[in-house]
Amino acid sequence: MTVLILxxxxxxTADMVVVHLDATGVPVVRLDPAxxxxxxxxxxxxxxxxxxxxxxxxxxLVGISGLRSIWVRRPGTPAARAAAPSEWLTEESGxxxxxxxxxxxxxxxxxxxAARRARHKPWxxxxxxxxxxxxxATIVTTFPQAAREFAERYPDLVVKPVSGAHPQDPPRxxxxxxxxxxxxxxxxxxxPTLLQRRVAKRADIRLTVVGETMLAARKAAGPDDEVDxxxxxxxxxxxxxxxxxxxATAVGEYLRAAELAYGAFDxxxxxxxxxxFLECNQSGQFGFIEVETGQPIxxxxxxxxxxxxxxxxxSANGAGSAVN
Amino acid sequence: MTVLILxxxxxxTADMVVVHLDATGVPVVRLDPAxxxxxxxxxxxxxxxxxxxxxxxxxxLVGISGLRSIWVRRPGTPAARAAAPSEWLTEESGxxxxxxxxxxxxxxxxxxxAARRARHKPWxxxxxxxxxxxxxATIVTTFPQAAREFAERYPDLVVKPVSGAHPQDPPRxxxxxxxxxxxxxxxxxxxPTLLQRRVAKRADIRLTVVGETMLAARKAAGPDDEVDxxxxxxxxxxxxxxxxxxxATAVGEYLRAAELAYGAFDxxxxxxxxxxFLECNQSGQFGFIEVETGQPIxxxxxxxxxxxxxxxxxSANGAGSAVN
Numbered sequence: 118m119t120v121l122i123l124x125x126x127x128x129x130t131a132d133m134v135v136v137h138l139d140a141t142g143v144p145v146v147r148l149d150p151a152x153x154x155x156x157x158x159x160x161x162x163x164x165x166x167x168x169x170x171x172x173x174x175x176x177x178l179v180g181i182s183g184l185r186s187i188w189v190r191r192p193g194t195p196a197a198r199a200a201a202p203s204e205w206l207t208e209e210s211g212x213x214x215x216x217x218x219x220x221x222x223x224x225x226x227x228x229x230x231a232a233r234r235a236r237h238k239p240w241x242x243x244x245x246x247x248x249x250x251x252x253x254a255t256i257v258t259t260f261p262q263a264a265r266e267f268a269e270r271y272p273d274l275v276v277k278p279v280s281g282a283h284p285q286d287p288p289r290x291x292x293x294x295x296x297x298x299x300x301x302x303x304x305x306x307x308x309p310t311l312l313q314r315r316v317a318k319r320a321d322i323r324l325t326v327v328g329e330t331m332l333a334a335r336k337a338a339g340p341d342d343e344v345d346x347x348x349x350x351x352x353x354x355x356x357x358x359x360x361x362x363x364x365a366t367a368v369g370e371y372l373r374a375a376e377l378a379y380g381a382f383d384x385x386x387x388x389x390x391x392x393x394f395l396e397c398n399q400s401g402q403f404g405f406i407e408v409e410t411g412q413p414i415x416x417x418x419x420x421x422x423x424x425x426x427x428x429x430x431x432s433a434n435g436a437g438s439a440v441n
Numbered sequence: 442m443t444v445l446i447l448x449x450x451x452x453x454t455a456d457m458v459v460v461h462l463d464a465t466g467v468p469v470v471r472l473d474p475a476x477x478x479x480x481x482x483x484x485x486x487x488x489x490x491x492x493x494x495x496x497x498x499x500x501x502l503v504g505i506s507g508l509r510s511i512w513v514r515r516p517g518t519p520a521a522r523a524a525a526p527s528e529w530l531t532e533e534s535g536x537x538x539x540x541x542x543x544x545x546x547x548x549x550x551x552x553x554x555a556a557r558r559a560r561h562k563p564w565x566x567x568x569x570x571x572x573x574x575x576x577x578a579t580i581v582t583t584f585p586q587a588a589r590e591f592a593e594r595y596p597d598l599v600v601k602p603v604s605g606a607h608p609q610d611p612p613r614x615x616x617x618x619x620x621x622x623x624x625x626x627x628x629x630x631x632x633p634t635l636l637q638r639r640v641a642k643r644a645d646i647r648l649t650v651v652g653e654t655m656l657a658a659r660k661a662a663g664p665d666d667e668v669d670x671x672x673x674x675x676x677x678x679x680x681x682x683x684x685x686x687x688x689a690t691a692v693g694e695y696l697r698a699a700e701l702a703y704g705a706f707d708x709x710x711x712x713x714x715x716x717x718f719l720e721c722n723q724s725g726q727f728g729f730i731e732v733e734t735g736q737p738i739x740x741x742x743x744x745x746x747x748x749x750x751x752x753x754x755x756s757a758n759g760a761g762s763a764v765n
Binding site for chain 1: 477478482483484485486487488489490491492520521524525528530533534535536537538539540541543544554557559561563564565566568570571573576578579580581582583584587591602603604621630631632633635678
């Protein structure tokens, strides 16, 4: 049974995982959907109630029923590097590739549907609440008056995008910023705005979850005005830290409900030691954490991907139950 | 409890359903996400572990917890008609609107994730096989040699797109065509190609399923060379027809597995009366069938949407179980 990795060529994080997979002797096929149909080929037959499918990449052929797991890392746009690329070819190639893979019994990290849903910040906040994770008071609104009233109740606010990265080319992360006390909220009417009570934090927490393995890292906060750790120059570094049992239970519940096998949680730790949920990125980077902390994230991913596939397993085991 | 309909203004099919809903006195809010943030507004607060959200459209305000069902008909691109439209505003507006709605307990027809998955033709074919529906022998391939061998086994073939409509503006349906006996399959290498054994049909079948209601219509086939009913000028018309019990069981299983509350199935009926599965369109049009056959499709949709909402129901009932 083979591990299939969908990612671009220049993905050094995937390289880290492949090293571990190679060490265990598990067969790996790595391909970029962008290389359809030049370098990557596919074929699937539906005859007499049965399906037989194959993928070919780099001269290697693998049967779709022979896949034990599929890692959706950083796949390119289907057929983007074809000799004559077009929207139509991309659509046809994407439907053919993912349509066949969706019919396989392999475990996904992460399934495309779960990944897509997990990107919705308002949905994340609601799910975190339902799993009893502390969520800072938040409003998403196009009503200036609602924003004003919220700012009266919670005078110390940050503003951040609802969706994440700005879709320019290349995409640009939009930093979380503090809201000035005299802010004018009239412009809220022109676009949904996310305002959140600022957590007076003493540390940032990154909790990386791979299946049932939880690896948390902590970074002491810098000066008081530093809000978004991604844009901060901090003297402190990421250090491994234990996951409080209550958080571990809630996070496990979150990932099961979200049907995610991998998630990178960001928390803000306040003066009382409470971890406040900020977000869960289903495709969050982990290389920088692994390098600073020495935590075995890549090895954990390799171990998850290398687990016995559907044909090897005695009892059926779907993607959802894999995070139990 | 309110029914929310997401569709564009000029949707006469939605009008047909709204007439029935109005007759039953169930409150309806209809909005087009394209009208965010000019005409449509939203607001949601996450405070003390609770969520309170509202939508406003056409001067009407509705609470998100007060939604009994959501009908995703023909919604426009979020914020497409805003004063200053942009990719960024579309992304933010879509995440805000669908992110909040995804956290609601309302029943969906159809849920966006289920709808997205259901568009994959290779996945459809595999699911149909698994539900014991007869599927004509099919290949999806980029290997010219595989196409050639398939054509030797099944000399009477049609070719159709993997994905459906060509993404030009406006989108254009690509007709299913017969493959000439001397076809050269070399071009298969440049794009995934779907070849299917042609069913010698004596009729087209359209089976529209709304929840557990199944309404089938039959149209006698025209001359022998007519393949794609959408492009045919036929003298015959659509007539109501009974659903064979075996098909009803299989189709029910299909929709439950697909987590769809609505599906429009296309079958080809052969000389033996067997219904061959061609596809299931989760957003298939039904107005033309209703007009020709008098089948109460719009009324069935209205009845499904009008069912008691999560607050009215005694036992919790997710979107998946709604098609039982």
